[in-house]
Amino acid sequence: MRKEYRCNVVSKCMLNTDTAFIEIKCPEIASAAHPGQFVNISCSRFLKRPFGIASVDKDSGTFKVGVKVVGKGTSEIAAFEAGQEVDVLGPLGNGFVIEAGKKYILVAGGTGVFPVNFAHEVMASEGIEHVVVEGFRCKDQIVLGDPSYILTTDAGDAGIHGNCCDGLDTLSEDQVKDSVVMCVGPLPMMKAVGNWAASHGLKAYVSMEQRMACGIGICLVCVCKIKAERAGEEFDHKRCCKDGPVFPFEEVIW
């Protein structure tokens, strides 16, 4: 049976002025989590807040999430310190399918760097060939960068001047060939990256986002438009939390 876990924050650091990196102890979640999945974390507000799992340490039974302050709930959670008790549901959602023998192009923008960090972590430890391309507004916004990543900034003050697609264009033919693209970021960015993948004949998966309540598929508020399976229907509303958040790019109606 799944559970709602009462957990403790074990460490917290600020990655920049408005983004915290929080480590929470929960061996059950740490051992079950896949890249692309998320957790729902409580604060004093009515509803929990969803965060993509950014890193897992199975030995210590902890996982990490990145918390960018966007409102009162995230502001409170970003201020949590070690010892803080939280209620956590997870791991939630379907996550990315990572297969041995395949190679991947991971693309992140905004808070998408957190789930992509987890995917990178898993692929690196399992020896799965992959490249990471991340786009930021400017140098100050870069978090969790790695020397192996291809970084882009809109402002041009770090990495390649441009967006993720400009970063993707720098990949060699060998790097691109037969890769699967996984993308997490703002909707316009994911659409652009999905189109880039399609133009190179690559399969792409995107992680959708919508205002969420339960996180477990019972309230139906966090839906996105997905091409309908039934004949005669234009689209279905699928739940980001339960049917997703990861969907094949070509099934999303943008």
Next chain:
Amino acid sequence: MSNPISVKVGSVELKSPIILASGTCNFGHELSEYYDLSILGGLSSKGLTIKPRVGNPGVRVAETAAGMLNSVGLQNPGVDYFIEHDLDYMDSLGCARIINVAGHSFDDYMAMIDKLAPHKDKIDALEINLSCPNVKAGCMSIGSDPEQIKLIVSSMRKKTDLPLWIKLTPNVTDIKTMALAAQEGGADAVVLINTLLGMAVNIKTRRPVLNNNTGGYSGPAVKPVAIRMVSECYQVLDIPIIGCGGISNYEDVLEFMIAGASAVEIGTASLVHPTCPVDITADLKDWCEKSGESLSSLTGTLQLW
């Protein structure tokens, strides 16, 4: 005492007063990953319509201080799909099978009864949704007119022996009039209350947070409104009441029952703590053990000043 928390809603026997409210448990699949749903008195299905509905577009939820607004808009796979794919599953859960029936017109509701009546062996009660605030026609507009309530309930009554529980909207001037109309139409019980119509405004964009502009307000904040309506209706009705609105712990259940409810529905609390009905069930048993009372004896014991 055999089972001190068992209750009856008319002819329907429930092993516990706790029913999962429609729209907050789908058909049970997801929550059964968290606990054994056979501990429940019942589960009320997602509101069903004759044709599948994709529901409303855009943002469908707005958090409030002690609750939330939703504007899902009755997204559901349609009654035919439900009968084919989910009814047997609901039948297997080991709690009462309540099917929530919604519609846009008189004819829709009648057609729904025709679809469901042949499956009465797998249904314990039909919960007739005359109260969803998030669709343009039917539901709340029918549920705020006593003549239409009476007509629709009496017409359904002629079509089926299945218990008819009428879920009413609080967005009316006098809830008693609506509940009495349901009773006169032949309802077996009323469910009080569905969500309150509300709105939230984004102060930066100066637009409603919800793309539907308005939504249904639920959560602990609405509980006093629901209790007041249960109490008012208990004083005038002969049929049982199922209380619903902001219940999140066992004391809330007791409060509703004392005010006049024979059973209760838990909704929004499941969205916050999916296993809260497990804790509430244990706490109710504990309360019965300590007090020496059975829950069913509580109904309507409120003494007004």
